[in-house]
Amino acid sequence: MINKSSLIIRLTLALALASVLFGALYSQLYYRSVYSDALTRSNEVIKQIGQTVSATASIAAYLEDKDLAIEVLNGLISNDVILAAQINVDKQTLARSSLYKGQAGNMFTLAHPFIPNAQVGEIVLVPNEVFIRAQADTIASESLQTLLLVTSPMLLFFVLLAYILVTRPMSAISRQLLLLPPGEEQRLAIPKNHHHSEIGQIAHSVNLLLDKTQDLFSQERELRDAIATLEQRFRMMFERASTPTLLVHNSGEVDLANDAAQDLLVGLNVDYEGTFPDMLLPLCKSPELLQNLFNDCLAHRTVKQLEIEFESGLTHFPVWLNIILIPTVSDEGLYLQAFINDVSYKRNMIKELKQKAQFDPLTGLNNRYGAELKLRFWLDNQIPFALLLVDLDKFKPINDIYGHNAGDAMLKHIAVKLKECVRNDDLVARWGGDEFIVAVPHISKEGLTKIAAHLVSNAAAAMSYNKEGQVLSLRISASVGVASFPNHADSLHELIEKADSAMYRVKQSSRNNFAFYE
Incomplete structure (x- = not known):
């Protein structure tokens, strides 16, 4: 038992x-x-990371800023759940991490920061399967x-x-x-x-x-x-980024400023611990535009961009800043990421290139290209104007006898004399060689006759030229042909031909005179 x-x-x-x-x-x-839930959460984390960096990556893709794109990738791959990443712009690789070998991964489109429903590129995130x-x-x-x-x-x-x-x-x-x-x-x-x-x-x-x-x-x-x-x-990554960046609360208080932003603002003599954009308004040439940029970004919660001129508080030189504001919502409220880039060098380069492209370096007048831009604008907008084609008489002997320096001095002398005959808004340009054009909008035939006579008279004025200590009095004359838009032609090419035809008649007859196209 x-x-x-x-x-x-x-x-x-x-x-x-x-x-x-x-x-x-x-x-x-x-x-x-x-285990299964953890894998699912890891995938969600990757999506959240992709969404988190998509705004910064969109800016990098839009600006095609490879340095900023590399910084974004370095931040991504520092996360253990991401093995490799790549940013593409227009099917071309803008930046990729060292471990990216073309593996398949999660792809996120990068929205255009200024155009709704448009994209500027894509970012590919390769999960770290082993770690996950x-x-x-x-x-x-x-x-x-x-x-x-x-x-x-x-x-x-x-x-x-x-x-x-x-x-x-x-x-x-x-x-x-x-x-x-x-x-x-x-x-x-x-x-x-x-x-x-x-x-x-x-x-x-x-x-x-x-x-x-x-x-x-x-x-x-x-x-x-x-x-x-x-x-x-x-x-x-934030503090050492090369792009000056501020994290601004919707009240305007600057919570964070990286080293590049501090250097930029100190260089402008601005207290970066102040409120945004109030701290920049005293130096801004258009403060109402900057204030509206900030208010619109908060009101519409969309990316805003503005390129605006400032005056440095230290050097008092003009400084152009490109400001991009990106709204970001967190548990603590609405924040703005402010990217501020000094684009003064780019603006100066564009200005210099425009000067070289549109102006004659010898006389300072518009060259043929610059003149054509203004004339085509008048033609496109149906603004009536008269065109005077000025060809110098007996200019070649000046070069042959006294040298090219004397010829250059004569061209500059003629340029000054021609500008004295017209208003500041009228066009005086060196068309090429010893040919000039003068264009005057909205003028009667009587007024045009006076200007043409004045041009001939001024061109014939003597010029004093010092050659090896000897002061010479050099003199030339000008033949002027006149044609009008839209009376004589409705295209620039035809108008030049008509003015050239009138000028040629002067050359054949007396020179040192003007004639209207008949």
Whole structure:
């Protein structure tokens, strides 16, 4: 006959065994579920990262700023969940990370910062599958350990019950377990003669659980260190970026200013700890435009851009700044990312190139290209005007007898004399060689006759020229042909031909005179 106490012990052990088996099955299912959720969350994190950097990447793609694009990629790949990344503009690679080898990844389109429903490029993010799966495994293991810790009171109940009903060593093991601090090196001592028994196995299993708990504490510390490192890297990327950047609260208070922004503002004699855009308004040539830019960005929450002129508070020289405002909504409210670039050099280069392209370096007058731009504008807008083609008489002997320096001096002399005959808004240009044109809009024939006569008279004025200490009086004359738009022609080419025809008649007859096209 089975002893009653022995039956209770067996039933207790059977119930404990069933509980353990059920717990193991449930733990496996729970592990798989948490593992799958962790993978899904990692993919969502990648999407969020892509969306977070899409504004900055859009600016880099729009400006085709490779340095800014590389900084964005460096920030992305510093995140452990991203293995590699690439930014494309118009199917061309703007920047890519070193580990990007053409792998497939998550692709995000980069919206155009100024044109709705348009895009300037795309960014490809390659997930770090190894890290993601390892992280998912870690999270699942941690969650499983947490589950085990939650269910430990029930297990302790059965352990205590088994201790009371089975043997004293089980009670000793329980006391040791209660006294063990979590995350430390201490482990349970297996009772003598129980190294191969169920009690010994329990003690050994508990020791394994303690090992994993210690690993969990270590991983948690490592995770905190990794988060701190990541935060430091993002801050370093912001502070050391070559593009001057401000983080501005919707109240105008500047929360962050990177080193490049501080250098730029200090160079303008502006306190970067002030409020935006108030701190820039005293130096701005068009303060109402800057204030409207800030207000519109806050009101419409869309990207705004403005290129505007300032005066440096230190040098008092003009400075052109390109300001881009990007609204960003966070848990703390609405912020603006302000990118401020000094484009003075670019503006000066454009101005210099325009000067070289449209003006004659010798006389300072418009050249043929510059004159054609203004004349075609008048033609396109149907503005009536008269065109006078001026050809110098006997200019070649000046060059042949006195040299090219004398010829250049004569051309500059003629340019001054021609400008004296017309208004500031009228056009005087060197058409080429010793040919000039004068164009006067909205003028009567009587007024045109006076101007033409004045041109002939002024061109014939003598010029004093010093050649090797000898002062010479040099004189030439001019033949002028006159044609009008739209009376004589409706295109620039035809108008020049008609004025040239009239001028040629003067050349054939008397020179030093003018004639209207007939």
